[in-house]
Amino acid sequence: MNERFLCIMYGYPGSGKSYVAEWLCAHLHAVHLRTDDLRVTMFDGDRPELHTPHNKALVNNALRYASVQVLKTKRLSVVHDANHNSEGSRAELSAVARRYGAMPIVVWVQTPENVARDRIKTRADSGGHVIFHPDIIGAMKPHMQHPRPHEPTIIIDGTQDDNVQQRSFDEQLARLVSGQAPAL
DSSP: OOOOEEEEEESOTTSSHHHHHHHHHHHHTEEEEEHHHHHHHHHTSOOGGGOSHHHHHHHHHHHHHHHHHHHHTTSOEEEEESOOOSHHHHHHHHHHHHHTTOEEEEEEEEOOHHHHHHHHHHHHHTTSOOOOSTTHHHHHGGGOOOOOTTSOEEEEETTSOHHHHHHHHHHHHHHHHTTOOOOO
């Protein structure tokens, strides 16, 4: 496969976006750019007071800059692991991908809300990545704009294991690359 992609992750917190992004990077030989990791690096940790609109903009701009630098090489794909809840943010990234000859793909990790909530709690209890908002899914849900039919989209079942997810990804990717419409 000679195509390059900019995979734009979409789904609830706790849906499994980062889990999918990890295997997806190995699968596509792509660079994994993750907002959570970048925030920790930029601010030497992750604390509730860092989640301001100003700091979120700094992290998102740094992530976009890194994406451009990777895509400019015309050698690698990028998995953009962040909350891309608005059609506008996805459109901006899609334009960047096209500018550098990569195909933008929204990777929608669909997971039932109750499963995502349980994962967030389990992660916090086990010392993993903490989400500071007490009801982050409830807060984000009204603002999430599902991918539209014009957005090339691959839907992944966030409750399946990575082998099943990869097979599904490959089947859907083959349809997208051949010009068939996304299955929304």
